[in-house]
Each structure stands twice: as C-alpha cells, then as structure tokens.
Amino acid sequence: MKKIHKNQERNLTHALFVLPSVSLYTIFSIFPIFLGIYYSFTDWDGIKKNYSFIGFRNYIRMFSDKRFWHSVSFNLRYTIFLVLGVTLLSIGIGLLLNQKVRGKMFFRAAYFFPAVISALTGGLIFNQIYGKGIPFIGELLGIGLLQKNILTSKVGAQFGILFVNLWQGVAIPTVLVLSALQTIPQELIESASLDGADSRQLFRYLIFPFLLPTISIIIILNLKSGLMLYDYVMALTTGGPARATESLTMLIYAQAFDEMKFGYAIAESIVVSVVIIAVSVLQIHSTNRKKVYE
Amino acid sequence: MxxxxxxxxxxxxxxxxxxxxxxxxxxxxxxxxxxxxxxxxxxxxxxxxxxxLENYFTIMQKGDFLPALSNSFVITVVSLAGFAILLPMASYPISRRMGTSRIYMMLYYYMLASIFIPFQVKMIPIVKLMNTLNIANRWGLILLYLAGSTGEGMFLMTGYLSTIPTDMEEAAYIDGASTWQVFTQIIAPVMRPITATVLIKNCLWVWNDFMMPSMVLRLREDRTLPLFQYAFQGEYATNYPLVFAAFVMAMIPIMIFYCIMQKNIIEGMMSGAVKG
Structure with a gap:
C-alpha cells in the first residue's frame, strides 16, 4: 500500500518536473513550425484578415524567383569559403599552439577571445575599420585600391564579411583542434620520428587521422553557420551593394515583414531549413562516429 | 640545432x-x-x-546605454535562472526513466529534435505569434530563450546523468525521502558541473544574441546591448570616435566575465560545439 503511494508520488513529481520545459518547448518551438507549414500553403500577406489556400504555388514560385536563387548562390559560395577558411586556419593555428611555446595558455586565451564578443560587435567594429581605417592606409601610401571602402564593391563586400566571420569563427575550432592534438600519445610521435618520419609524413599518417573527427565537426558546424548567415551581413552591408550580400535569412525576413509576402517567405524558410536539417543530421552522425573512435 | x-x-x-x-x-x-x-x-x-573621455560622457548623456545594459542584464539573468531550475528538473526524470518508460523515451526524442531545427523555420511564425500574444517584449524574449535552450541543454544533462550511478538515490528513496527531496539534496548538487557548463554557454548566447531581439523587440526602451550598438552606429555612423566608445562600453562586461571565468568559458563553449 505504501509502495503504491510512493510510486504515485514519484510519477506525479516527475511529470511536474518535465511539464514546464515541455510546454514552453511545445508552444515556442514546435507549434510555430506547424503554423509556418500551414501559412506556407497560403497567399497571406501577414496583415489582412482573409487569405486563401494556394497549394504548392509558393514552393513552385521559388524556382523561378531570381532573387531567391541569387541569395542561395551567395550563401553557398560564402559557405564554401567559410568552411575552407575556418578548417585550414584552425588546423594551422592549432598546430602552432601545440608546439612547445612559452606562454601557451596566454596565446590560447588570446586566440579564443574573439569568440566571446558578439558577432554584431565584431561586425560593427570592422565596419568602422573598413570605412575609415583601411582608406586611411590607402591615402597614406597612395594606393588607390585601398582608398575606397571595400564594402562598396560587390566582391569586396563579400570578402569583407568573410574576413570578420573568420576572425571570430576560427577561435572555437582552433581550441577543438588543439584539444584533439593533445589526445595523440606522445610516444607515438616520438617513435615515428625515431623511425625517420619527417614532419609532413607525421602529419599525413599520424596527426591527420587523429584530427579527422574534429575536422568533420568543424566542417559541419560552419556549413550550418554559413547557411544561416545574418548578424555579420546586418552589421556590415545590410545586404548591399545592390543585394550582392543579401543572405537567405535576411531575404526571408525582409520578404515576410517589409514586402508583405508572408506565406511565400515562410515557404522559402522551410526549403532552406530542410537543407540545414540534412546538414545537422550529418553532424550527429559524425559526432556519434567520434564517440566510437574514442 | x-x-x-x-x-x-x-x-x-x-x-x-x-x-x-x-x-x-x-x-x-x-x-x-x-x-x-x-x-x-x-x-x-x-x-x-x-x-x-568626452565620448564616454556623451554616450552616458544620450541615455540609451544604461537602459540597454540593464535590459541585457535582466534578460540574461532571468533566462539563466530559468535554465538553472528548469533544465535539471526536466533532465532528471527523462534520464532516469527513458530506459523503462516509453513516454519518457518519446519525450527525450521529442525535445532532442530541436537540435536539428534551425531558427529560420520558426522565425517568422514566432514573430507573428509574439505579436498576437502581445508578448513581443523582454519577457516574451526570455520565454523564447527558455524554449530554445531545452534541446541542447537536456542533451548535455541527460548524457551527464547517465554516467552517475543511482545507488545514492535508491538508498534515499528506501529511507523514505520524497522525489523532491532526492532531487534537491542529491541530484541537483551532483549536476552542478554540467549545469555550470550549460549556463556559461547559454549566458554568452543570450547576452550576445542579435537576431532574436532584433526580430521580437519592438520598443526602444526594450533594446538590449546588441540592438543599442546597432542603432547607435546607424545614427552616428560618421562620428567614428563616438561609435567606437559605444562598442568599448558594450564590450566591457563580457571582457570582465572572460577574464574571471576564462577556463570555464572555453570548456563550456567547446562542449556545446562537440555535442550540440
């Protein structure tokens, strides 16, 4: 009798424990998704009382929407550069920091710091530097190319954003690489060196395999962040010049609330999200592989 | 040589x-x-x-900085308090019962799904929802943070709990302790390290976030620090020294935080990167 009472008490308490989190999550994370799917089949402008169902027309319209594809192509190109840049830089810096250097902890702390400030602050600081600092050097040295704000040219703006993103985005991957490097048994490296392996061979056959799981995590994290690019664009170009840096997230937001294509914008966001979800599934896969590896 | x-x-x-x-x-x-x-x-x-120091005085006189600082502070502290209470509470039953109970197993996967769902897919309906419910303000934003952190936080916490043996709890139950007592006196203290990790990671996320506040907050007096910086730069773009002073002021809190907690911050942010 007492035991039954005890079980009841436990079941009730457990249910009450999960209730707040589950309901918040359901209302603010799951419900909006279904709301979005529903609206994506309508022509609602976001304000009017009435709207009608138009089936898949929003989804079909996307295929011939040049502006949408322009953003897709910008995001894809940007993501490729971001992934390559972050991966190579973080491996390079990680290897450097893993050498026997004095003040290793100081360097690690300093290299990590850009990750702590907000992307927006980073973007805005560089906005000022691009606007005033680099033209200042250009004038001083008489180099015409540097005298203009690079954010005013279509290509320059894309690389201007990418640079800030790398400046901040390399920090966490570098520390990840560093901690992966520290899991390599020192005896292994020593015995390979004794056997006459040079540093290139060491990297290729010993260090690289150890880094592989970490590298795959870095690639996937940055694929995601490249596809979701928003803060840097807002801080540096707000999509310009001439929409050259209009990222998908920006486009979706602008179309939903400024251009009154609410249903259509949601349809776009669903398509983009399906791609990002596919990438995330890959991430969990590779993380699980990492566990097996350890 | x-x-x-x-x-x-x-x-x-x-x-x-x-x-x-x-x-x-x-x-x-x-x-x-x-x-x-x-x-x-x-x-x-x-x-x-x-x-x-005139630029700094000018910013203080304009009067938008301190309200933004206090908004960021309130939003971050209340969110963190919410995380610290809600996440361990939800993780404990799920972690202990998902092995035997179908419902808790399903709950686990249901909450975990959020790790896969990008903000984009809900961003526009959320803005609409917040406006409809009349909570497009600081408190609504806090609710969004609480809802948005559950997946990853619970993933890390249930993972941690699964490595903790159940002997202590079982003994306490046999001695007649209630579930609430077991949770507050045994489980919560044991979970402290993982709770700290989750809090640090979320602290930086909430404090630095620009996207959600920029979409949800409508009023000038609700502005957080990132929104303040953004608006300030827009307004005084050509006054470079003044704008830089605003950035410095906005960065000071996080710099102090980093200096004190550097080691924990690096660990916290990495744990999220690997597992989330």
Missing part, C-alpha cells in the same frame, strides 16, 4: 602575427574612443596625443 632554432623563431613569429590580427580591432576601438573627431581623421592608428 640551427634548424630547430629557425623553426622556433618561425612558430613565435606566426603566433605573434596572429596575436596582432586579433588585437588590432580592439586596440583601434580603444584608442579611437578617446580621440576627438578631428584627431581621428589625422591619426587613425596611433595613440592619441591628448586622450579625452
């Missing part, structure tokens, strides 16, 4: 160049913030000839 020395010099040179690239934007923010506009246009990179 000489080859080794060249190599060492190379490593240090590269590391120091990297250090400069990281430090220059901060250096420029700091020195620019104490210059006058006319000095900055003559001397952008050098130290100021005559440092002035």
């Amino acid at each position: 000489t080859r080794k020395r060249i190599r060492t010099i190379g490593v240090y040179t590269a590391l120091i160049i990297g250090l400069f690239i990281i430090a220059i934007p901060f250096y420029l923010s700091l020195v620019s913030s104490v210059k006058t506009q006319s000095e900055l246009s003559r001397n952008f990179f050098g130290l100021p000839v005559k440092a002035t």
